[in-house]
Amino acid sequence: MSLSGRVALVTGASQGIGRACALKFAASGAAVAVAARNEEKLGVLVSEITASGGKAAAFAMDVSDEEQIKAGIKEVLAQLGKVDILVNNAGINRDQLVMRMKRADWDAVLNTNLTSAYLCIQQVIGSMLKQRWGRIINVSSVFGQIGQAGQANYASSKAGLIGLTMAIAREVASRNITCNAVAPGFIETAMTAGLAEDLKQNALKVIPLGRVGTAEDVANAVAFLASDEASYITGHVLNVNGGMFMG
Secondary structure: OOOOOOEEEEEOOOOHHHHHHHHHHHHOOOEEEEEEOOHHHHHHHHHHHHHOOOEEEEEEOOOOOHHHHHHHHHHHHHHHOOOOEEEEOOOOOOOEOOOOOOHHHHHHHHHHHHHHHHHHHHHHHHHHHHHOOEEEEEEOOOHHHHOOOOEHHHHHHHHHHHHHHHHHHHHHHHHOEEEEEEEEOOEOOHHHHOOOHHHHHHHHHOOOOOOOEOHHHHHHHHHHHHOHHHOOOOOOEEEEOOOOOOO
16 A cells, blocks of 8 residues: 555644554655644654654644644645645543533543544645545544543544544545544553553453554554545545444
8 A cells, every 4th residue: 555655644643543643654655744742752753754764744733723733734735745645633531421521621622633623624625626636534433433431522522523524525525535534442542551450451341352452553544544445435434443343
């Protein structure tokens, strides 16, 4: 699945799934624009990619800030000329039972996880329409499909990404642009590393494959959806969950 000549933009690229996606894209021949708040981690990632012979550039961006998205993507287009592939991966969680959830925590999660995806799509779509080729991949979650107690904000944002995916897919299909989502299950990342061991063991009991997923498992699925091999797939949610949810 060669991505030679393509330019990919990955949000939330400083760690976890976003970092794995950036490395996978670079190994497949794409130039990668990596965006996140943590400039130090982005710098390490860019150095790792360039040391391996790849091409990457870092862009400091807080996707909860509309102006930073606009300025950041404008700079990506100025430096790299286009964006062929957009991966909306940036995400946060602010878990709490709904009866105790603060409005600020609801807003923060929806703005970061869902609204930012809409804004990023809006900023790159002109480039994709002009060249009549594009790949948009939104990183949702199994909990956007089945819900999760204590995560009304997170589950809503991830379910919203699925709706956004299908709507955008219909809007831009005539221009050879696809829009798909991946829905990871229980993945070993910084976000899940802090969970209590009993919670991790309980999670394993509902995963038929019997193991926690890796960021690379998700990156492989994202890279496939970004490739020419997936040119007839759009509006689809690709589950990467070890069988945790089937449907």
